Amino acid sequence: MKTICFYFTLHQPLQLKRYRFFEIGNDHYYYDDYVNEASIRRLTDVCYLPANEALLEMIRNSNGKFKVAFSISGITLEQLEQYAPEVIDSFKALANTGSVEFLAETYAHSLSSIYDEDEFQLQVKKHAQKIEMLFGKKPTTFKNTELIYSDEIGDLVAKSGYKLMLTEGAKHILGWRSPNYLYGHPYNSKLKLMTRNFKLSDDVSFRFSNWSWDQYPLTADKYIRWISEMDTKEEFVSIGMSYAALGDINSAENGIFDFMKALPYHALVNKISFATPSEIAEKSKSTEVITSPYPVSWADEEKDLSAFTGNDLQNEALQKLYSVGERVRLCNDKSLQYDWQNLQSSDHFYYMCTKHFTSGASAHFSPYESPYEAFMNYMNVLSDFLQRVEEQYPSSIDNEELNSLLKTINNQELKINKLENKLNTLKAKETVPIKPTKTPATPREKK
């Protein structure tokens, strides 16, 4: 019996406002609230709410047999809480059906897995807490930003206690192998890997509305037939895509919701079941080990990091940003930490990608007119941010020194607190026996 494992990713970065260089040092608010609210509201109307409703209906109509997983970045959850709390409620309703799994990822949808190990672990932890707080269950499956994966990252994830990690079924790590099996990590046997079947995923997300595709129109019947015709040994197929595929990339008028709603029936008739990633990890064993010394991702044709770290602009921005990671973590200025988190979203670097000039692909995902404009704006914001970090802790003190200084300050504080407590208790001991005798005495005396 074959199993389909659906998962959807939701991520909306906090878009930066137009920030000119003469604002550096004067203006410390970086976000375009209007644009952010508008895009969340738009996606709520065309995608989040109708799609959630459709999935809820599918789960109910199939008696909970339809299953699905979500990966929602922390930044997106924060924005939803602020601008569209009804979406959070509808995700809670989905969570209550028991057929939905929420995946762990980096809180800021960041590239920290490549640039800053400590930051990565902090963000994963923070995200897991947020998911648990909202949906009542701690995530057990990890999905990295843009499905970025390498052996090193896998090891890191396993050490954080995750047993399953999702990644891209990229040809350069799978080679001749099929994506429809569970794989193992080369040196950390605790971790299983589930690779995305990008062909079947893109059929829905990118080709569904494409009239010039030779398989157009895609029907649930046909789609399920493709899956049932797969090799009998292949037990599952992992289909992951951006949630925007339901309602935004493919509009409701093109019939994407009808397609989705028809899936459970055709699947069950063909004896195909649904499962969440963690259920598959429990049931199946990993067949083989795959190695990926260099990071892969699900971005573009290349399936590597070139869309995020492929040119000089991106490298300079990333290096400048992550050079202060340790310092920002040392401080406890809330607004600084908030900005630090938001500036890490991978989208900011994706907008700086220049390779799209030639390929022409995905250029329209950027709110900027050119990668250079994206870089300019980001660097102005980052310059202001770096100045603020510098003001907190001047760069003349190196990290270790700073750390030890902070430690002494913290320790002193602890010591002071301790001593104060001691003093208080001692004082109390001294005063307690006297007080009860004295206090009741006074009113009596007055009487």
Next chain:
Amino acid sequence: MKALMFGWEFPPHILGGLGTASYGLTKGMSLQPDMEITFVIPKPHGDEDTSFLKIIGANCIPVVWKDNNWDHVNHRIGKLMHPDEYFYYRNHIKYDFRRIETDELGCINFSGVYPNNLLEEISNYEASASVIAHTGNFDIIHSHDWLTYPAGIFAKKISGKPLVIHVHATDFDRSRGNVNPDVYAIEKRGMDEANHIITVSNLTRQTVIEKYHQHPSKVTTVHNAVSPLENAERFKKTPRKDKVVTFLGRITMQKGPEYFVEAAVRVLEKTDGVRFVMAGSGDMMNQMIHLVAKRNIADKFHFTGFLRGDKVHEMLAESDVYVMPSVSEPFGISPLEAMQVGTPSIVSVQSGCAEILNNAIKIDYWDIDAMADAIYSIVKYPAMYKCLHNEGQFEVNTITWEKAGYKVRDIYNKVLGWH
């Protein structure tokens, strides 16, 4: 295919962008094996590069029959044209042009520049064109810019061969809307009579359609390109403490120099170690010097006066940023020249070249904040400079006249019905 082209200037004696574009395009087209180009200009100097095309000086074409012997003709115009050709053309004089003042060879003495009696010179050019047209030794006529439209039209009427006109600029660009009616009339007639109109950018195409009321199907854009710069490495940036931001071109209303000054003010308010240079001359130069003094940035803002030849490339190569804030620019080749020597360019979106450049910063000419921001980021963020430097140089080398030449050829084929 034989093309008869009418132009006004040709390197090395050029006064504006028209000569450079004529040279580039004809050179690019000459790479097509079956292409034969005859290029007519009013007054050649004899030192033009004729390795890839034939240049005819209109001042060597007899329009009035005069009796001359071979030796005298050879003595007079031998270095520009073979005397046999002179007699060949003399045999094709069909009209009486004795009203025009001619020399003892029966030729018109063109100035070849843009004199005060320009309109007279344009109409005299028609006379020379008629003699060439009567030879009938060509398949298509191609006129470059409005000065040569009347000649092209006359040649078309005489020979019956189709006419393609090439709009390098319109009077709307030159005058910022304050159009000279005589010029407009000549331009309009040229466009009306042409079988097809080539524009150097979509911006110009739009002007041709909207202001000259041409049918869109008759107007095609062929973007200009840039001739490869021989050993570009010889132009080097000398290491210096201050970054140099350059404006280069005629200092006139059309080029938007005042926006450059205002942007400089914005940058200098906030940053040290940047100097601004305004190279070139023009009717607004004194006004700009006053403005710079008034804004109190004269210690960081420099004027070089008119630059010529290699000095232009040297100036561009010495710069860290090149800015072209043109208010209306049909194409604008100088940003491409800056990119050839690796200098990042900022161009206004009101320039035709902005349509084809990816690795340049595009801003509205009036948006001095955006201009200042772009200048700041190129001088302050090394990656920005590096990326624009490398990618820009690479990109500009892919913009070749050969490709433009093939686009023109497609238009010829379409007009002639050759496939």
